[in-house]
Amino acid sequence: MQNSKINVIELFAGVGGFRLGLKKANPELFEVVWGNQWEPSRKAQDAFDCYVHNFETGIHSNEDITSVSNETFIDLEPNLVVGGFPCQDYSVARTLSGEKGLQGKKGVLFWEIKRVIENTQPKYVLLENVDRLLKSPSSQRGRDFAVMLATFRDLGYTVEWRVLNAADYGFAQRRRRVFIFAYKNGIAFEQAQNNYSKDQIIFSKGFFAKPFPVELEPYQDRITSVTLPTDIVSISDDFSFGFHTGGIMKHGEVFTAHVIPVEEKPTTLRDILIDESEVDEKFYLSESQIEKFAYLRGPKKIERKSADGHVYLFSEGGMSPTDDLDKPGRTMLTSEGSTNRSTHIVEVNGRKRFLTPLECERLNGFDDNWTSTMSDRMRYFCMGNALVVGLIKRMGKRIEEIEKLNTQTDIQLEMSLKS
Ligand SMILES: C[S@@+](CC[C@H](N)C(=O)[O-])C[C@H]1O[C@@H](n2cnc3c(N)ncnc32)[C@H](O)[C@@H]1O
Structure with a gap:
């Protein structure tokens, strides 16, 4: 089957770890159409210059993401948005008028990711953050991640996440980071996942479980579920929950387990x-x-x-x-x-x-x-x-598998409509 391209927007690109990983996964499939990198309050833009030096194609943007207009993204029609972004305060309040919607704190970059997704509706989103995100803030454990999950729920996405220590899977660094993969409800992969229970998705069938295998039982029976409140402001004000190292959120239903990696021989x-x-x-x-x-x-x-x-x-x-x-x-x-x-x-x-x-x-x-x-x-x-590029390479290959499933289903659907 001929691959059609997956157009990618790379946010907070740094020196391009995501892009390099995707390129190593399949250089023909992933086409980064827009890479944005801007080091705040610095004249020298070393990371951006390095990015330009290493990658030729697509638009290279060296602007503060908060100043980029919505029209810029819409025209790019991305299928995948990627980025590693900081762990900040994700609390929200209602706007003063109440009707205008929600207000997050100024300068919080997750709201920029949300803006890009809202305006472009990509099939997939792949993000990276420090694992502390699952627990923060310490005064209201899990609030920030719950706000993030609820944001994806409201945008129409299912989310899987996993804390990965690169060394467990054979890489040269003990670097623990949480990876978040969101996919649009209604795509063939999401429909196919409905054939599995949520624990099957976490332990064997999901986005992360295939490239990053885990034992089939959780660590010390740590497996829990929760329904996110519908109102995101009430999540921000009162919600607290212990998210484990693996999990899935679908339509506001959260299922999470402390997973044990099946370790591979590390690089030293x-x-x-x-x-x-x-x-x-x-x-x-x-x-x-x-x-x-x-x-x-x-x-x-x-x-x-x-x-x-x-x-x-x-x-x-x-x-x-x-x-x-x-x-x-x-x-x-x-x-x-x-x-x-x-x-x-x-x-x-x-x-x-x-x-x-x-x-x-x-x-x-x-x-x-x-x-x-x-x-x-x-x-x-x-x-x-930056990040461990080999992890992204494996995730890129997994996206390729998923994309094949989506494309096949699209073709079948088209043929059944024609006949
Ligand atoms: C955690 S690093 C991501 C590194 C990247 N994944 C890599 O492989 O190099 C986050 C990046 O976001 C950039 N950044 C911070 N604030 C930004 C903003 N307002 N607009 C655009 N980029 C920003 C930083 O300069 C930094 O390079």
Whole structure:
């Protein structure tokens, strides 16, 4: 069967992790027609420049997404909208007049995603966020995610989500993120899913279960369901719920389970290191840096003062002085490479050093030298913001399967209408 293209809008594109993953899944199928990336309050737009350097086709937009008009999206007719966006406060209130609808907090980027979906009605939406999203805010656990699910319900979508630690599925980094896949009610895939129970979808048949298998039983019987209140403002005001690592929401009915991944052999830090002869001298730690990192990574108890003058004891446990080369890397943060306890330190041939920017690209599965247009500091920063490309590749292949099902059904429907 001939594939027709899936037009993609990539929001919050950074250096293009989603786009690269989709390209690796099937370069003929996914066509990114519009990629938007804008680093707030900075003149230099390194991530955007890197994106332009690596991808030729489609429109590259370097604008604040909040200033992009609805008409811009409508004309693009996307079938898929993707993006990794920040975890912010998603509470909503009624507008003062009451009739005009709902008001979310200003500057909250999820409402921009909603605006794009509302205006373009794509078949699929694929999003990434920190796993904390499922629990936030701490004062009203699960409120933000419930507001998000209710938003998708009201837009006519079914949502599946899954917390994935990339290392569990064979990748080189222990990076836990929640992935959210929404699909339009009424498409063939959604109809086909109606043949399964919600737990079958979570454990074996759903969007995530096939490319990222899990044990067929939940962890410690943690499996629950809830009906979202119809009124989104009441969700925002009062609703609280413990969302687990896997789940589905259909027509406001939520079903969620703490899933156990069927682990694959991980890639280790050692596997992604470049040949030591190619490591520039600047990446090796000086004596004073060795001392500084020994302190930062060591256990400590320090007296600190809060903003209101309250004195408290800050304590943190010790980490090993260097990262274990026989394990996957830890989560890479935007501060990677700076004097910070979360920065990776490796010891090779008896010498301690930082990971090079190229090794950081490998931790995320980007092609070597993907970010070579930037300074080292920005290369580390952009990799800390990015995602594990191989996860998106698997999701892209899954979307391809789903799309085939949708296309076949469309053809059958057309033929039955003709006969
Ligand atoms: C978590 S990062 C996404 C990284 C991306 N997935 C990648 O692979 O590099 C979020 C991105 O959103 C961008 N961003 C933040 N506010 C924005 C806005 N108002 N308009 C457009 N982009 C914005 C940031 O500059 C950042 O690159």
